[in-house]
Amino acid sequence: MKKHASATWQGNLKQGKGTLSTESGVLSANPYGFNTRFEDTPGTNPEELIGAAHAGCFSMAFSMLLGEEGFTPDSIDTKATVTLDKVDDGFAITAVHLLMQAKIPKIDEAAFQTIANKAKAGCPVSKLLNADITLDATLSN
Numbered sequence: 001m002k003k004h005a006s007a008t009w010q011g012n013l014k015q016g017k018g019t020l021s022t023e024s025g026v027l028s029a030n031p032y033g034f035n036t037r038f039e040d041t042p043g044t045n046p047e048e049l050i051g052a053a054h055a056g057c058f059s060m061a062f063s064m065l066l067g068e069e070g071f072t073p074d075s076i077d078t079k080a081t082v083t084l085d086k087v088d089d090g091f092a093i094t095a096v097h098l099l100m101q102a103k104i105p106k107i108d109e110a111a112f113q114t115i116a117n118k119a120k121a122g123c124p125v126s127k128l129l130n131a132d133i134t135l136d137a138t139l140s141n
Helices: 034-038 046-068 109-122 124-128
Strands: 005-010 017-022 030-033 075-087 090-103 132-140
Touching (some): 090 109, 109 124, 109 132
Parallel strands (some): 090 132
16 A cells, blocks of 8 residues: 655745645645744644644554454544754654543453553554654543
């Protein structure tokens, strides 16, 4: 399977502007720029999109692994916080923190944590990122 996305950029770093598009059309010439990435201007940026992708990927992987163990979640809510740091040779995504809360009938805390950590390590986006990936998982009853 291959999925496609594209970016177009015009101008220099600080005054330039770009657009992001996805094959599905969910993003279609969506604007982004220095101000949406490094300042508080409304709009998207690569780190936000990576966070959304990671939260979605983790949630799906967690659901799959729960199903393999005979559990069906009522809900899984995941927030990904992506850290972009200045490093010696520029900038790097150095960490992603996943904050997940789930409601899953008939699961105990130990099984919940084991499966959650397996999903964190095994989801394809986690495998892609060269960053410290942490997880806080809370089981709600």
